[in-house]
Amino acid sequence: MERIIFYILAAVIVTFSFLSVTSAKILRAAVYLFLVLIGIAGFYFMVGYHFLGAVQLTVYAGGIVVLIIFAILLTEQIDNRLARPKAGMVIASAMLALLGIGVSVYSILNHVFDKKIAGQLATVDDIGTKLLSFDAGGYVLPFELISILLLAAMIGAIVIAKRPIR
Amino acid sequence: MELGKFLLMRQELLLTAIILVLLCAEIFLSREKKAMIIPISIGLFALQTALGFIPGDYGQLFGKMYQNTALTHFMKNVLNIGVLVVLFQSASWIKRDLIEQGRGSEFYLLIFSTLLGMYFMISAGDFLMFYLGLELSSLPIAALAAYDIYRKKSAEAGIKFILSAAMASGVSLYGISMIYGVTGSMFFDEIAQSFSYGALEILALLFFMAGLAFKMSLVPFHFWTPDVYEGAPTNVTAYLSVVSKGAAAFILAIILFTVMKSMAVVWKDAVYILAALTMTIGNLFAMRQKNMKRFLAFSSVAQAGFLLLGLMAAAQMGMAAILYFVLIYVFSNLGAFGVVQAISFVTGKENMDDYNGLYRTNPKLSLVMLLSLFSLAGIPPVAGFFGKFFLFVSAASEGYYWLVVIAVLNVIVSLYYYLLVVRAMFLRTSDNPIPYIKSDNLLRIGLAICVVGVLVVGLYSPLYQYIFELGGKF
Numbered sequence: 001m002e003r004i005i006f007y008i009l010a011a012v013i014v015t016f017s018f019l020s021v022t023s024a025k026i027l028r029a030a031v032y033l034f035l036v037l038i039g040i041a042g043f044y045f046m047v048g049y050h051f052l053g054a055v056q057l058t059v060y061a062g063g064i065v066v067l068i069i070f071a072i073l074l075t076e077q078i079d080n081r082l083a084r085p086k087a088g089m090v091i092a093s094a095m096l097a098l099l100g101i102g103v104s105v106y107s108i109l110n111h112v113f114d115k116k117i118a119g120q121l122a123t124v125d126d127i128g129t130k131l132l133s134f135d136a137g138g139y140v141l142p143f144e145l146i147s148i149l150l151l152a153a154m155i156g157a158i159v160i161a162k163r164p165i166r
Numbered sequence: 167m168e169l170g171k172f173l174l175m176r177q178e179l180l181l182t183a184i185i186l187v188l189l190c191a192e193i194f195l196s197r198e199k200k201a202m203i204i205p206i207s208i209g210l211f212a213l214q215t216a217l218g219f220i221p222g223d224y225g226q227l228f229g230k231m232y233q234n235t236a237l238t239h240f241m242k243n244v245l246n247i248g249v250l251v252v253l254f255q256s257a258s259w260i261k262r263d264l265i266e267q268g269r270g271s272e273f274y275l276l277i278f279s280t281l282l283g284m285y286f287m288i289s290a291g292d293f294l295m296f297y298l299g300l301e302l303s304s305l306p307i308a309a310l311a312a313y314d315i316y317r318k319k320s321a322e323a324g325i326k327f328i329l330s331a332a333m334a335s336g337v338s339l340y341g342i343s344m345i346y347g348v349t350g351s352m353f354f355d356e357i358a359q360s361f362s363y364g365a366l367e368i369l370a371l372l373f374f375m376a377g378l379a380f381k382m383s384l385v386p387f388h389f390w391t392p393d394v395y396e397g398a399p400t401n402v403t404a405y406l407s408v409v410s411k412g413a414a415a416f417i418l419a420i421i422l423f424t425v426m427k428s429m430a431v432v433w434k435d436a437v438y439i440l441a442a443l444t445m446t447i448g449n450l451f452a453m454r455q456k457n458m459k460r461f462l463a464f465s466s467v468a469q470a471g472f473l474l475l476g477l478m479a480a481a482q483m484g485m486a487a488i489l490y491f492v493l494i495y496v497f498s499n500l501g502a503f504g505v506v507q508a509i510s511f512v513t514g515k516e517n518m519d520d521y522n523g524l525y526r527t528n529p530k531l532s533l534v535m536l537l538s539l540f541s542l543a544g545i546p547p548v549a550g551f552f553g554k555f556f557l558f559v560s561a562a563s564e565g566y567y568w569l570v571v572i573a574v575l576n577v578i579v580s581l582y583y584y585l586l587v588v589r590a591m592f593l594r595t596s597d598n599p600i601p602y603i604k605s606d607n608l609l610r611i612g613l614a615i616c617v618v619g620v621l622v623v624g625l626y627s628p629l630y631q632y633i634f635e636l637g638g639k640f
Contacts, residue, residue, distance in 0.1 A: 136229030156309025
């Protein structure tokens with residue numbers, strides 16, 4: 001049963017990611033991306049990472065895709081279609097992509113991974129404590145660094161977008 | 167944890183404090199007094215640079231996520247010097263153009279936050295911190311590259327940079343995820359113990375290296391470089407080509423020499439190919455450039471190729487050679503960019519032909535440019551020669567003679583095109599030369615630091631001795 005669900009989810013993710021990058025209409029590409037992100041959330045639920053699955057659904061599928069769609073609607077690019085690349089370029093990049101997939105799949109399949117039994121599943125309590133703990137295994141430093149990253153990204157975005165004072 | 171232990175990350179904390187002070191200053195300074203932000207920023211950052219040279223304790227924090235050694239501390243000092251010079255050189259541009267548009271203090275905020283990202287990247291003890299540092303050091307640069315919003319080329323530079331940076335981060339992250347899959351750890355010291363030779367490990371290593379190769383614009387990851395360098399404001403280009411590239415070189419050397427030690431056979435081959443390609447292709451393209459910024463862009467691609475030679479040596483020697491080379495490169499490249507900035511700021515001219523007869527009208531600027539170009543080319547009395555010399559020696563010490571031969575041939579090619587600029591400035595005459603440019607005092611200080619660096623760093627040998635000792639401490 002689990003195996004069947006896994007393959008269904010995998011098929012969903014692969015199909016829609018392919019459609020998302022090949023679609024010529026930008027709004028459709030965004031919707032396909034939304035479906036990919038939901039599929040990934042499905043994986044998290046399957047392995048029991050409920051918190052991560054919920055975050056994936058709310059933040060990525062819920063927040064970010066909606067933001068992307070808003071951006072598309074606001075910039076009025078919705079009717080524009082992507083120009084079709086030349087056939088030669090399509091073939092060349094498809095071959096390169098297939099080569100990349102081949103190499104990755106070959107080396108991943110030939111690697112013997114250490115099987116680890118997942119320990120106690122993390123509760124929201126544990127996650128909260130670890131996120132703000134500064135001892136070994138705590139994540140407060142990256143947490144704070146991300147806040148500076150977001151601040152800098154926000155300042156950068158405003159600087160480019162705002163109308164200059166005249 | 168004791169509060170005193172936080173002093174281990176004193177440079178990071180101080181820089182964060184400076185960022186916050188500038189944020190408050192931006193909010194509370196009235197519109198008429200906005201220009202005050204320039205002396206405040208430069209003053210605070212000069213303090214930061216000076217305090218960096220005070221010795222202190224080194225160690226690890228946050229469960230090994232952050233590590234500060236004498237080596238990483240010195241690397242940050244080198245980056246600080248570079249940023250300080252960029253700040254001196256950019257002051258008049260900010261005063262004239264940006265303050266007017268109400269975008270002056272944001273420039274400093276973005277520069278400082280990218281520098282903070284580089285600090286954390288160099289001091290990272292695990293791949294999570296490394297990745298966050300990498301992002302923080304490249305994301306705001308896209309905004310900086312697009313800072314000149316009235317010029318289409320600048321906007322183009324911003325979008326080109328962010329798209330290729332995102333691609334490179336993605337590839338690098340894929341590699342990191344493979345490393346995690348193989349070893350089950352994100353921490354550098356644990357990975358170093360269990361990382362062993364295998365197909366997936368090689369793939370992971372190459373993907374990971376590709377991301378940093380993009381930041382250092384090594385061939386074949388360099389396609390973004392000329393367009394971004396030409397489109398971005400000159401000061402941002404200087405920052406990108408010196409500080410950003412230097413930081414990426416540092417962390418690449420640290421990770422390859424420590425974490426990936428067991429894979430040296432593999433990455434030495436990869437670095438060999440990258441170095442040969444980067445030097446040769448960078449040089450061949452640099453010869454054809456007519457725009458000074460594009461010319462310096464390709465010359466800096468070639469310089470990064472030379473830098474890779476240091477990775478071929480044993481850890482201590484190679485690390486020292488790279489650190490020493492970057493220190494010299496900071497002075498020589500920023501000197502050249504400073505002159506380009508001074509001229510394009512007043513006249514808007516950026517082409518090599520415009521420099522014809524520059525010596526007759528602007529002898530001082532021409533001399534600074536001459537010294538910087540000689541240093542970039544590696545002509546003996548100036549520092550650049552010693553930087554290249556130690557890199558070549560370190561590659562030769564491990565028996566990579568052919569690579570050294572390729573490098574020496576490339577030095578000869580690079581002499582040709584550096585001398586093209588010298589010929590234009592000193593030997594050619596022009597009916598319409600660039601008029602005498604009176605540069606402001608801050609720019610002069612910036613150029614003076616570069617000249618002193620180019621002249622002194624090579625001849626003052628205790629400095630190399632000091633760097634060589636640091637090279638062993640990581």
